[in-house]
Amino acid sequence: xxxxxxTIAKIGMPDAKIEKAALERLRNQxxxxxxxxxxxxxxxxxxxxxxxxxxxxxRKIIVxxxxxxxxxxxxxxxxxxxxxxQMVYNFVHGGxxxxxxxxxxxxxVRVADIGxxxxxxxxxxxxxxxxxxxxGNLATGPAMSHKEAILSIEAGIAIVDELVAENxxxxxxxxxxxxxxTTPSTAIIAVFSGLPVADLTGRGTGIDDDGLKHKIxxxxxxxxxxxxxxxxxxxxxAKVGGLEIxxxxxxxIGAAAHGIPVVCDGLISTAxxxxxxxxxxxxxxxxxxxHRSEEIGHRFMHDRMGLDPLIDLGFRLGEGTGAAVAMRxxxxxxxxxxxxxxxxxxxxxxxxKTAKI
Amino acid sequence: xxxxxxTIAKIGMPDAKIEKAALERLRNQxxxxxxxxxxxxxxxxxxxxxxxxxxxxxRKIIVxxxxxxxxxxxxxxxxxxxxxxQMVYNFVHGGxxxxxxxxxxxxxVRVADIGxxxxxxxxxxxxxxxxxxxxGNLATGPAMSHKEAILSIEAGIAIVDELVAENxxxxxxxxxxxxxxTTPSTAIIAVFSGLPVADLTGRGTGIDDDGLKHKIxxxxxxxxxxxxxxxxxxxxxAKVGGLEIxxxxxxxIGAAAHGIPVVCDGLISTAxxxxxxxxxxxxxxxxxxxHRSEEIGHRFMHDRMGLDPLIDLGFRLGEGTGAAVAMRxxxxxxxxxxxxxxxxxxxxxxxxKTAKI
Numbered sequence: 001x002x003x004x005x006x007t008i009a010k011i012g013m014p015d016a017k018i019e020k021a022a023l024e025r026l027r028n029q030x031x032x033x034x035x036x037x038x039x040x041x042x043x044x045x046x047x048x049x050x051x052x053x054x055x056x057x058x059r060k061i062i063v064x065x066x067x068x069x070x071x072x073x074x075x076x077x078x079x080x081x082x083x084x085x086q087m088v089y090n091f092v093h094g095g096x097x098x099x100x101x102x103x104x105x106x107x108x109v110r111v112a113d114i115g116x117x118x119x120x121x122x123x124x125x126x127x128x129x130x131x132x133x134x135x136g137n138l139a140t141g142p143a144m145s146h147k148e149a150i151l152s153i154e155a156g157i158a159i160v161d162e163l164v165a166e167n168x169x170x171x172x173x174x175x176x177x178x179x180x181x182t183t184p185s186t187a188i189i190a191v192f193s194g195l196p197v198a199d200l201t202g203r204g205t206g207i208d209d210d211g212l213k214h215k216i217x218x219x220x221x222x223x224x225x226x227x228x229x230x231x232x233x234x235x236x237x238a239k240v241g242g243l244e245i246x247x248x249x250x251x252x253i254g255a256a257a258h259g260i261p262v263v264c265d266g267l268i269s270t271a272x273x274x275x276x277x278x279x280x281x282x283x284x285x286x287x288x289x290x291h292r293s294e295e296i297g298h299r300f301m302h303d304r305m306g307l308d309p310l311i312d313l314g315f316r317l318g319e320g321t322g323a324a325v326a327m328r329x330x331x332x333x334x335x336x337x338x339x340x341x342x343x344x345x346x347x348x349x350x351x352x353k354t355a356k357i
Numbered sequence: 358x359x360x361x362x363x364t365i366a367k368i369g370m371p372d373a374k375i376e377k378a379a380l381e382r383l384r385n386q387x388x389x390x391x392x393x394x395x396x397x398x399x400x401x402x403x404x405x406x407x408x409x410x411x412x413x414x415x416r417k418i419i420v421x422x423x424x425x426x427x428x429x430x431x432x433x434x435x436x437x438x439x440x441x442x443q444m445v446y447n448f449v450h451g452g453x454x455x456x457x458x459x460x461x462x463x464x465x466v467r468v469a470d471i472g473x474x475x476x477x478x479x480x481x482x483x484x485x486x487x488x489x490x491x492x493g494n495l496a497t498g499p500a501m502s503h504k505e506a507i508l509s510i511e512a513g514i515a516i517v518d519e520l521v522a523e524n525x526x527x528x529x530x531x532x533x534x535x536x537x538x539t540t541p542s543t544a545i546i547a548v549f550s551g552l553p554v555a556d557l558t559g560r561g562t563g564i565d566d567d568g569l570k571h572k573i574x575x576x577x578x579x580x581x582x583x584x585x586x587x588x589x590x591x592x593x594x595a596k597v598g599g600l601e602i603x604x605x606x607x608x609x610i611g612a613a614a615h616g617i618p619v620v621c622d623g624l625i626s627t628a629x630x631x632x633x634x635x636x637x638x639x640x641x642x643x644x645x646x647x648h649r650s651e652e653i654g655h656r657f658m659h660d661r662m663g664l665d666p667l668i669d670l671g672f673r674l675g676e677g678t679g680a681a682v683a684m685r686x687x688x689x690x691x692x693x694x695x696x697x698x699x700x701x702x703x704x705x706x707x708x709x710k711t712a713k714i
Contacts, residue, residue, distance in 0.1 A: 030447060031454050032435070032562040036678065037651065037671025078389070079706065086705045090387060095698035097388050104685075104692045205389040294394065311668055313686075314394025321393065328685045329670075335461045341452035348443040349436065 003154045004250075008280040010257040014048035022047040028342040036336055038310065039329070042288065043337035046330065049261050049286060054338040055170075057261075057331050060107035062173035062320040063127075063159055063251055064091055064098055065272075067115035067152075067244035068134030070143065071222070072180030076215045078205040081134075081179045085118035088177065091319075092125060098175055098319035105327040107173060109320065110163070114155050115178075115243025127162070129155035131243050138184060138222040142239045149238035149246055153275070156250020157257075164258050172255045173290075173327060175320020176268035178244050185271035186297045187219045187240035191228050192274060193300050202267070202295035202316070233278040241275070248272025249279070256283035263330065265323040266293040266315065270301040277305055290326030291315055360511045361607075365637040367614040371405035379404040385699040393693055395667065396686070399645065400694035403687065406618050406643060411695040412527075414618075414688050417464035419530035419677040420484075420516055420608055421448055421455055422629075424472035424509075424601035425491030427500065428579070429537035433572045435562040438491075438536045442475035445534065448676075449482060455532055455676035462684045464530060466677065467520070471512050472600025473535075484519070486512035488600050495541060495579040499596045506595035506603055510632070513607020514614075521615050529612045530647075530684060532677020533625035535601050542628035543654045544576045544597035548585050549631060550657050559624070559652035559673070590635040598632070605629025606636070613640035620687065622680040623650040623672065627658040634662055647683030648672055 022044035027033050034040065046055050066088050072081045090096040091111045094103070102109045112127035113120055117134035120126065131151045135143035144152070163169055182204035190197045197219045203212055219240075226239035237246050249272040255262035256276075264273045264287055277284050289302055289309040294316035302309060310326050343349070379401035384390050391397065403412050423445050429438045447453040448468045451460070459466045469484035470477055474491035477483065488508045492500035501509070520526055539561035547554045554576045560569055576597075583596035594603050606629040612619040613633075621630045621644055634641050646659055646666040651673035659666060667683050700706070 029454070030444070030452075031674055031676075034563070035672065035674035036454065037673070039670060039672075083706055086703070087387070090698065090703045090705060093703075095387075095696075095703050097386070097393065097693070097697050100692050100696040101689060103696075104689045206391070310670065313396060313667065315392065315396075316394070317388055317392035319388075325686065325689060328689075329682065332458060332461050332682060332685075335457050336454070339452075339457040339460075340454050341447065346443070346447045346450075346452050348447060349440055 001150050003157055004150060007157050007253050007257045011280055011282045013282060014285050015051050016048065018051055019044045019048035022053055022337055025053065026337060029340045030343045030346045030348045039333040039336050042330065043333035046261055046334055047337060049259060055334040057170040057334060059167065059170045060327050061163055061169045062098060062102050062107050062109045062175050062323055063112055064109055064175035064177055064320050065112045065114050065244035065247040066177040067242050068117040069178055069180035069184060069242055070135045070137035071139055071183050071218065073137055074139050074218045076183045076218055077180045078207060079179050084177055084179050085116050088113065088116060096319060097317055097321050098324060101321050101324035105324045107324055107327055112159055112247060114152055114247040127159050131155060135242055138226065138240045139218045140225060142226055143184060143241055144238050146234060146238045149234050152243045152246025153250040156247035157254040160251060160254030160258060169260060171261050171263060171327065172251060173263040173320050173323030174248050174251050174269040175265045175323060176244050176248060176318045178242060181242050181268045182295060183215060183219060184240055184242040184245060185268045187222055188236055188271045188274060189297045189301050190219060191223060191230050191236050191240060192304060195300060200297040200300055202297060233275045237275050245272045249275035252276035252283050252287060253280055256286040261286055261288060263288045263290050263323040263326050265290055265320050266318045267295040267298045268318055270298060274301050274304065288330060291322035358507050360514055361507060364514050364610050364614045368637055368639045370639065371642050372408045373405065375408055376401045376405035379410055379694055382410065383694060386697045387700045387703045387705045396690040396693050399687065400690035403618060403691055404694060406616060412691040414527045414691060416524065416526045417528045417684050418520055418526045419455060419459050419464050419466045419532050419680055420469055421466055421532035421534055421677050422469045422471050422601035422604040423534040424599050425474040426535055426537035426541060426599055427492045427494035428496055428540050428575065430494055431496050431575045433540045433575055434537045435564060436536050441534055441536050442473050445470065445473060453676060454674055454678050455681060458678050458681035462681045464681055464684055469516055469604060471509055471604040484516050488512060492599055495583065495597045496575045497582060499583055500541060500598055501595050503591060503595045506591050509600045509603025510607040513604035514611040517608060517611030517615060526617060528618050528620060528684065529608060530620040530677050530680030531605050531608050531626040532622045532680060533601050533605060533675045535599060538599050538625045539652060540572060540576060541597055541599040541602060542625045544579055545593055545628045545631060546654045546658050547576060548580060548587050548593050548597065549661060552657060557654040557657055559654060590632045594632050602629045606632035609633035609640050609644060610637055613643040618643055618645060620645045620647050620680040620683050622647055622677050623675045624652040624655045625675055627655060631658050631661065645687060648679035
């Protein structure tokens with residue numbers, strides 16, 4: 001609890017003067033004002049975080065947090081639970097979807113075991129941060145204790161601290177692995193938003209109509225049984241959340257405390273980010289949602305945070321795949337701000353004025 | 358006319374067998390089927406075009422075609438017409454928006470003068486393909502003659518031929534520069550779609566409400582005065598089009614004839630692509646729309662071609678900026694197909710099955 005509170009206390013606001021200077025430079029560039037759309041305010045926000053106009057996002061790390069879910073026993077996923085551990089090996093070997101897309105984005109993938117129901121060998125090059133071996137079945141009781149929820153968030157914070165100690169990242173991406181984890185993520189947004197579970201629940205790995213009905217029922221039951229307190233994010237995480245979801249929240253809080261921008265992936269990562277921002281609203285200033293997932297609950301999370309994702313490519317995969325793809329766009333935004341010449345620099349007539357070549 | 362007809366005759370269909378094999382590989386990858394959304398069919402289409410699963414888009418060229426517009430005299434843009442020529446120099450010097458975003462995407466920008474109202478020095482490193490110095494004012498008469506329209510398309514074809522002779526590109530992006538050119542582009546989609554001009558017209562460089570009303574009136578007048586024949590794309594181009602728009606169509610036809618995928622930028626580039634695909638529908642198989650512009654007419658162009666753009670970042674700039682950003686995503690799609698391991702390759706349980714680690 002101390003690590004969490006101390007880290008939240010460290011989060012400051014990005015530099016508003018730099019943001020203003022960035023917006024002015026963007027307006028003076030040799031192109032119609034506003035013509036590079038959402039990349040413009042994003043580039044200004046990145047500048048404010050970095051404290052300079054010429055931002056370089058050279059060192060990018062995607063942290064893919066893994067955990068198992070007792071609720072998988074309810075049959076909410078097409079995949080068996082042991083796939084969580086198998087995918088951890090696939091990440092480590094570089095053959096998974098996020099491995100491929102991160103490589104393409106110039107980012108490294110680091111895997112973290114927060115709660116996989118498997119004993120990884122200690123020499124496996126992952127963050128070994130297991131809080132417990134999988135959550136309890138949220139359909140019948142709390143996913144974890146209040147203390148375990150705090151520990152899962154603190155695991156994410158500790159990972160950022162360790163990454164910074166190693167070699168400070170310029171940007172952190174979030175990603176998840178955990179069979180069954182769209183179920184707790186959907187439960188979390190249902191609790192915070194108060195909206196009907198049926199309006200928020202998607203097909204996850206691709207379950208059919210009957211599977212979807214069952215999943216809605218499982219989530220409704222989990223909320224009814226556990227009665228999470230929407231005004232207490234840790235209670236929500238403990239009762240209907242997940243271990244990797246807590247760590248994903250911790251990554252956001254940790255990154256914000258270190259002044260590092262954080263790119264948030266899909267439904268599960270965003271559930272974690274939501275826990276983080278409910279605990280520490282200032283963290284929002286450091287958060288960049290990457291994509292909008294096919295999972296219907298995702299947009300309600302973005303609505304609640306008041307942030308729009310950059311892309312909608314119909315992804316519904318997780319792992320950090322959307323974060324990886326978006327990282328290139330954030331990179332592009334930094335180049336837009338720093339490298340596009342102003343009218344004056346290029347010797348060109350601005351709108352409404354006449355100039356000679 | 359001979360070059361145009363011969364080039365259209367050369368366009369073949371991509372390899373359907375490779376596309377099928379690609380889709381099968383995607384289905385077998387260690388992730389939920391379809392979970393990488395639109396990148397999946399795109400990667401299969403790129404494979405079919407390349408004739409192999411492991412596609413490498415190493416050599417990327419964005420061709421930014423420039424031309425002036427007689428209709429600029431009607432005051433349809435915030436910028437004076439001489440900005441077209443000034444921006445050509447800005448492209449050559451690498452300080453323009455497309456220069457910056459192309460550099461970020463690992464693409465080269467090549468500029469083509471198709472009809473700028475300025476005498477560039479012959480040693481300026483651009484494609485010197487001037488058909489004439491700007492179009493006529495389409496509000497009062499045809500933008501150009503039927504013969505000039507053909508020549509403008511053939512200029513685009515010749516550019517692709519020259520690029521291939523130099524060092525075959527793996528992908529070509531399109532881009533435009535021409536003060537006033539959202540007006541002819543909007544006129545083109547208005548003629549093809551038959552929809553009311555008022556429903557299709559956007560603010561271009563950022564004109565106000567009065568400016569927008571005036572622009573709608575100018576386009577309506579241009580169509581009424583010229584009566585372009587919607588069943589004859591060259592007639593449409595000649596009467597209400599633009600010189601760079603013709604060349605942008607030629608780029609699509611030329612790229613398709615060489616079996617090179619072509620990434621189409623915003624409203625003006627897509628107007629050119631529309632001319633190309635109305636002339637040679639098979640060219641559609643090689644076309645990848647990049648982004649959806651803020652210009653309202655753009656979506657009607659995509660609708661007519663039956664192709665969805667990849668991204669919507671609120672761009673309304675042209676130059677090839679959207680194509681540049683999308684090129685990275687197409688690159689990512691090639692890696693998705695070739696590099697993500699299948700369940701079998703990764704030794705992981707597929708959906709509905711149980712497996713041991």
